Amino acid sequence: MPPPTDGERPTSVAIVGGHRVVCAGVETWLKGSHPRVEVIGYFASPAEFAAAHPRAAADAVVLFDLPCEGPDFDALRQICEAGHPVIAYTCSITDDVVSAAEAAGAVSCVGKHEPEHVLTAAVRSARGDHPHAAPRMAQAPHDAHRIVRPTLSRRERQVLIAWFQTENKHAVAERLYIEPSTVATHLQRVRAKYAAVGRPAPTKAALVARAIQDDILSVDDL
Structure with missing residues (x-):
């Protein structure tokens, strides 16, 4: 075979x-x-x-x-x-x-x-x-009138912000001294967490919007 x-x-x-x-x-x-x-x-x-x-x-x-x-x-x-x-x-x-x-x-x-x-x-x-x-x-319960924020780890926040401020995952890896595959894994986790609370963010632009909504970063940080 x-x-x-x-x-x-x-x-x-x-x-x-x-x-x-x-x-x-x-x-x-x-x-x-x-x-x-x-x-x-x-x-x-x-x-x-x-x-x-x-x-x-x-x-x-x-x-x-x-x-x-x-x-x-x-x-x-x-x-x-x-x-x-x-x-x-x-x-x-x-x-x-x-x-x-x-x-x-x-x-x-x-x-x-x-x-x-x-x-x-x-x-x-x-x-x-x-x-x-x-x-x-x-099925995690949440109030329809309240924005539910996923719990992101400190490293996930670091990777997310660095990704917004750089061109690609390799640049993030160099900045944070980690492997590109690790960057990808953290971003996958962040997306999974947003999807789990009913706020999917399948694109980079969508994640930027979620991060601003949740005070993870401001427009001035971009």
């Missing part, structure tokens, strides 16, 4: 935490997806994963298992801040958990009870240009 072309190259997934039986089930789900998704490794703990993958890899997504009791949001945040696009996978899909996962930097939060097509859609979009809001994230 000939090797896959660039358009057919599978998205790689590393699973962090969780029971082996859960990981086996997830791998079975993902194997049947199209475009292809390939599980490249299982790591029993966040520390084990961080030691093996200190930096984000191209076309790779992290599926982070959040325990129902005592979810480790600090470990989730550390992996996100290293530049990895992360999907929080949990059975406790409450508003508090979704908000905390989003604040830690997760691209999406998917419930273990949700069907496989929800998980595969989240995985594919985590490395793409279009953010994905899982059903439970999109």
Whole structure:
């Protein structure tokens, strides 16, 4: 069989935490997806994963298992801040958990009870240009008369402002001393967070508008 072309190259997934039986089930789900998704490794703990993958890899997504009791949001945040696009996978899909996962930097939060097509859609979009809001994230309650502001991390704000003030992601990477892929991951997270609160910003111009609305920057900063 000939090797896959660039358009057919599978998205790689590393699973962090969780029971082996859960990981086996997830791998079975993902194997049947199209475009292809390939599980490249299982790591029993966040520390084990961080030691093996200190930096984000191209076309790779992290599926982070959040325990129902005592979810480790600090470990989730550390992996996100290293530049990895992360999907929080949990059975406790409450508003508090979704908000905390989003604040830690997760691209999406998917419930273990949700069907496989929800998980595969989240995985594919985590490395793409279009953010994905899982059903439970999109249902986050908010007042229709109040602007809901997503919780952006300090680094996400830095990347966002630098991107507005420079020509491209490579210039942002040079300014902040990070990899271009890390810049792209942070921007994907920001878009996902805005989509999750019902304020999608698929273009740079739309993100500028959102940032001004939310006092992240002013017109004079541009």
